[in-house]
Amino acid sequence: MTELSLIKTRIQAGIWEGILTGAAPDGGVPDLRVTHLGKLLNTVAVSPDPGTQGQWAVKIAIPPELLSDGVQTFLIQDGATGETLNSFNVVTGEPLGDDIRGELDLLRAELDMLKRAFRRHCNETM
Template structure:
């Protein structure tokens, strides 16, 4: 059997849904983990010979301040097939998205200053 691949992942109204594809026809067992904890409630439905839909209602106690990363893997395996993250509350100081937004704002300021300087020299 080939390695399972997470091909689609959505999160809507607290319900995560993902599509796993792999060859072999026999449905492997999957699990979703948060840290070392395997989350209960994962359902698995065949949608084709080599595809399965996984559905997991996100438990309320898993939603908290900061970044929570959920890992999808074959049951008992340590290798991740895929993952999804929830970000809630105040952004962390080291959050990469915040750093990128700050860099973009600084680049915009530099572009404006450069254009003003260039326009003044043209006159």
């Protein structure tokens, strides 16, 4: 049995696209399953690449109703073995930006405190 390998090529117009290499155990179309928060999505299309033997084009439509503030994670698994082949995240919303800016401000404040302590230490040792 050939190992399946899935590589992302792009996300465009709400569709995740990738290239799947390897062969299904029965020689047919590989069975891929995509889940979001444990729920199975029925938006996967797998079609053979006419120019390359054993290579498949994968397209996964991202349902807009699943997008909300925060990070949404999608898992792509081999339906036959359950092995995770790839995953992707969609990050949306302003609250996430506030969290990152808050963390950056905290890091800057800590860096300033360390600089002051280091300068004070250097002045004391002279």
